[in-house]
Amino acid sequence: MAMLPVPIFVNRRKKVYAERKSSFSNRYQTLYRFEETNVEWIAEHFLGIKEESRGGALSSKQKMQIFLRYLADPGFQTGVGEDMGVHQSTVCKTVQEV
Secondary structure (H helix, E strand, O other): OOOOOOOOOOOOOOOOOOOOOOOOHHHHHHHHOOOHHHHHHHHHHHHOOOOOOOOOOOOHHHHHHHHHHHHHOOOOHHHHHHHHOOOHHHHHHHHHHO
C-alpha cells in the first residue's frame, strides 16, 4: 500500500493594501471639475453601484474620481495615481474601463 503525501500548511502573511488617499474636500471642484454630489451621481449612473469588497477594489466613485482627475490633467497617469493613492497601471485600466 502506497503512502499518501502529508499536506504541508504554510502560514502566509496577511496581505496589506496601501491606504487610499481621501478626497481633498477643499479643492474637490478644482481637481475633478464637478461637485462631490455630481461625481457620485455620474459614477452611479454610468458605472452602477459596485459591491466588490475583494482586496483593494475601487468603488464606482473612486473610479470616476480617477477618470475625471485624469481628464483634468491628461498624460500624467503617474501623477494622478500618486494623488489618488493608486498605481499608474490602475489609473490606466480605470481610464479604459470608464
